[in-house]
Amino acid sequence: MNVLLLGSGGREHALAWKLAQSPALAKLWVAPGNPGIAEYAELADIPISDHRSIIDFCLRHSVSFVVIGPEAPLVAGLGDNLRTMGILVFGPNKAAARLEGSKGFTKELCARENIPTAAFSRAQSRDGAFVALDDFGVPVVIKADGLAAGKGVTVAMSRLEAEEAIAAIFEEAGASVVIEEFLEGEEASLFVLTDGEAILPFGSAQDHKRVGDGDVGPNTGGMGAYSPAPVLTPELEALAIETIVRPTVEAMARMGSPYSGVLYAGLMLTADGPKLIEYNARFGDPECQVLMMRLEEDLLELMVATERGRLAGRDAPRFSCESALTIVMAASGYPGTPQSGGAIRGIHAAETTGARVFQAGTRMEGDTLVASGGRVLNVTASGASVHEAQAIAYQAADAIDFPTGFFRRDIGWREILREKL
Ligand code: AMP
Ligand code: GLY
Secondary structure, eight states: EEEEEOHHHHHHHHHHHHHHTTTTSSSEEEEETTTTGGGEEEOOOOOTTTTTHHHHHHHHEEEEEEEOOOHHHHTTHHHHHHHHHTTTEEEHHHHHHHHOOOOHHHHHHHHHHHHBBOOOEESSSHHHHHHHHTTTSOOOOOOOOEOOOOOOEEEEEHHHHHHHHHHHHHSSTEEEEEEEEEOSSEEEEEEEEEESOEEEEEEEEEEEEETTTEEEEESSEEESSEOOTTTSOOHHHHHHHHIHHHHHHHHHTTTTOOOOOOEEEEEEEEEEEEEEEEESSSSSSSSSHHHHHHBBBOOOHHHHHHHOOTTOOOOEEEOEEEEEEEEEEEETTTTTSSOOOOOEBBBBHHHTOEEEEEESSEEEETEEEEEOEEEEEEEEEEESSSHHHHHHHHHHHHHHOTTTTOOSSSTTTTHHHHHOO
């Protein structure tokens, strides 16, 4: 089978590495990819927003299966467009990708289906939002919805901070806002594969969102992660699937927009049990990197079974009982404007530790690998414990010569503290 994987980050490098191990794979194409991915695949220079060119490419190169890495093409309906042409896809259609694309859609679904999540209110105007704010204490969580989604999430510690976040969101025409009760607890990520009916657990992870050691500073896309997340015990995982994931998958099917692909549930483990923070319609980045390090099955076969609606009756995919941990090396300036063009050397030496270096924001400049994005490398290792995986990953990270980069020194700290107890 000829496969086209879309995306260019560390997530896609890990997916390409795993897909390349599949006996069913004939040829792997990746668009647009990066120099690390080029080791396993042929790169195609197609912008992933250009659906017409992607379809033409598939027809020209007999690609029968497309794996969509990031959320933007899913939300834009690339899945629908490919399926219309008879091309198989890993990833949900546009209507199902609303679980990630529209926070309001997901919150309303949760309300209808009695799915545990933060109490919320949705407002279409600044003044309406200020009135709605009266129903919440502080801290309170302010999220942009719809067109203004780029503005992200603010955990406001005071009414004033909440009003400022709301005002900023409504600077954009057509904006709407979701106001949420602040949930207290530890966050964990749960992944499942679903074909629209059957649900298979697909591992857990915890990430580190803040840029600095000790979880301080601005939010990022993730500075590191590890899998599994032992705080999500088998009992809590089963509870989250039964109270959150299954009612969601069933509701999507009833609405005529069944969800096919990987569903990533961001959970808050509260004193009242797991509650949904948000859904993502794709693998997390860098969570995918640690999941792929542990997956002991044929990824391509699992993805094709998902698309063909053949998950019913299957056992949950097997993962190594080892821990995997990944450290994100970022370019200085991230998550603001990252410094581009800094040289990277020593990846090969780093990998002699047993770690694996997935590339994210990299490109070749002549013969030199250089940084070309915010998150640049994901130094990933496995071990008998998070502590052991961490030691190997940092040994590898220290072997990399990337003077314009930086990374956190404490990835995995929560779990390592617990391991010591
Ligand atoms: P989201 O974009 O919805 O994932 O939110 C980003 C981050 O904000 C989450 O990973 C949490 O750390 C935090 N967050 C979002 N919603 C809540 C909430 N209701 N209570 C507490 N923290 C939240
Ligand atoms: N690491 C969080 C995400 O991929 O959304």
